[in-house]
Amino acid sequence: xxxxxxxxxxxxxxxxxxxxxxxxxxxxxxxxxxxxxxxxxxxxxxxxxxxxxxxxxxxxxxxxxxxxxxxxxxxxxxxxxxxxxxxxxxxxxxxxxxxxxxxxxxxxxxxxxxxxxxxxxxxxxxxxxxxxxxxxxxxxxxxxxxxxxxxxxxxxxxxxxxxxxxxxxxxxxxxxxxxxxxxxxxxxxxxxxxxxxxxxxxxxxxxxxxxxxxxxxxxxxxxxxxxxxxxxxxxxxxxxxxxxxxxxxxxxxxxxxxxxxxxxxxxxxxxxxxxxxxxxxxxxxxxxxxxxxxxxxxxxxxxxxxxxxxxxxxxxxxxxxxxxxxxxxxxxxxxxxxxxxxxxxxxxxxxxxxxxxxxxxxxxxxxxxxxxxxxx
Numbered sequence: 001x002x003x004x005x006x007x008x009x010x011x012x013x014x015x016x017x018x019x020x021x022x023x024x025x026x027x028x029x030x031x032x033x034x035x036x037x038x039x040x041x042x043x044x045x046x047x048x049x050x051x052x053x054x055x056x057x058x059x060x061x062x063x064x065x066x067x068x069x070x071x072x073x074x075x076x077x078x079x080x081x082x083x084x085x086x087x088x089x090x091x092x093x094x095x096x097x098x099x100x101x102x103x104x105x106x107x108x109x110x111x112x113x114x115x116x117x118x119x120x121x122x123x124x125x126x127x128x129x130x131x132x133x134x135x136x137x138x139x140x141x142x143x144x145x146x147x148x149x150x151x152x153x154x155x156x157x158x159x160x161x162x163x164x165x166x167x168x169x170x171x172x173x174x175x176x177x178x179x180x181x182x183x184x185x186x187x188x189x190x191x192x193x194x195x196x197x198x199x200x201x202x203x204x205x206x207x208x209x210x211x212x213x214x215x216x217x218x219x220x221x222x223x224x225x226x227x228x229x230x231x232x233x234x235x236x237x238x239x240x241x242x243x244x245x246x247x248x249x250x251x252x253x254x255x256x257x258x259x260x261x262x263x264x265x266x267x268x269x270x271x272x273x274x275x276x277x278x279x280x281x282x283x284x285x286x287x288x289x290x291x292x293x294x295x296x297x298x299x300x301x302x303x304x305x306x307x308x309x310x311x312x313x314x315x316x317x318x319x320x321x322x323x324x325x326x327x328x329x330x331x332x333x334x335x336x337x338x339x340x341x342x343x344x345x346x347x348x349x350x351x352x353x354x355x356x357x358x359x360x361x362x363x364x365x366x367x368x369x370x371x372x373x374x375x376x
Contacts, residue, residue, distance in 0.1 A: 001246035006211050008237070008250070009043035009193065009219050010036050012262060013062075014074055015231055016221040017047075019268060026058050028265040030065065032222070035258045037067040039238075040250040043092065043217065048074040049084040060088040072134070075126075077119035082126050093126045094164070095119065096136035099143040099151060116151055120158045127159025134193060134217075136164035141172045145183055152188040162191045162217060167206060170199030170229065174209040181213040193217035196232045198224060203232035208240045222262040223270050223277060235259060235276040239303060256309040276308055283313040287321020290314050294327060316363060317352040320345065329367055332360075340370040 013029050016022070024032070029046070036044050046063065049056040063071040070091035075081035077097045085093040097119045098104060104112050119135075126133045135155035137148055152163040165181065172180070177196075185192060194210035196203040196219070207218050224233030235255045241247040259277035263269045272279040282305040284290050292299035297312065305312050314324050322341050325348070329336050336344065344366045348358050 003247045004211050004245035007042040007217050009217050010041045011045040011219050012221040014045045014047050016225040018227045019225045022266045029058050033062045037069045039254050043072050044069045045072045049088050050081045063088050063090045077122040082122050086129050092132040094134040096138050099137040100139040103139045123160050124158040132161045134162040134164050135160035138166050139168045140165040141167040149187045156190045162193050164193035166195040170197035174205050177206040177209045178213045181210045185214045191216040195219040198229040204236040207232040207237050225268050253309040282310050283315050285315045285317045286319045290324035316348050316358040318349045334367045344370050
C-alpha cells in the first residue's frame, strides 16, 4: 500500500482547551506540546494569542521551544488577531472566517462577498510577513460548496499555503464528507485540511474518510476532547492511519501515555469503553474469547495492545471460563485441581451476578480458600 499523503495538526492546546471546564496551565501546555512532538505530530496548534496576554505568552513560549513540529496558532480575519499571532514567532497562522449563510447572517451582518474580501486582505498581510497561512472556513459543512471553492481558490492566490474545511457542528456523515471533499479537490488544487467535531460520533471516521478522499492535514485532539462532544481523537486517527492508510511514522506506543497526561491535566477521563485508550480497550471477560486469545491474540484483537503502549487484561466475571481462570490462577502462583477450578468459578459467577466486582484481592481469597478446602 502506498501511504496516504497526510500530516497531523493536533489542536488539543486550543480546541481541546475549549472543553467546558478545562484550562491548561503554562507548564501543562509545554509538557503536552513536547509529548505530541515526541509522537511525531507535524503541526501543533498552540492557542489563540489574542484571547489574553497569558495565552499569547504561552503560544510564544511553545513556538520558541525548539520543537521539531511546526507551531500554529489561531486568528480571526482581523488585523489585531493576526498581529498578535505574528508577535509569537509561530510557523503558521490559521486565519478563519465563518462561511455558512447562517453564520454570516448572525455574526457579520454583511454580504458574504464583503466578508471574503476583508479576510483575503488578512491572508495577504500574514503571508507578506513570511509565515505559513492556513485559510479556514468555519461551518464549512453547512456552506454552499461553490462559495467554498471560490474562497479557497482566491485564498491560494493571496498567499494561503493551506485551506481548511471545518465540520464545526459535526453534522456530516462519512459518505457526505467524502462527497464534499472530493468535489472541492476536483476544483481546488491546494493542500486541504479537515477539522471534524464529534456531535454525531463521526469525527474520527469523517477525518479518515476525508484523508482517503485526498485531504492532507488532519486535525485531532488527544482523547477527542473539545467543544460539546469533542473533536477527532488523535489516538483513533493515528491507529486508523497505520492500519488503513499505510502511515507508520508515528510512535503509537506513546498513545496511552499521552492520553493519561491529558486526562490528568484536563480532568476529563476517557470512558472505559473508549477505543485505544479506555480502561476496557484491551480487557476480556468472555471465556470463549479468552480461550482463543491464549492460543492467538489475533482471534479477538485487531489492534494488539503493545502497538499503542497498552496491556491485555483478563477480567473475571459471569462469562469467564476455566481456561481463563487457570491462566490467571497460575499467574498468581496457584495450581488448581478440577474440583477447585469448578468451585472458584462458581464463586466468581455468584459474585458477579450480584453486581460485585471480582477484584484481584477477592480472587486471591477464593483461590486460597479453594486450596484450603478438600474439593473433588
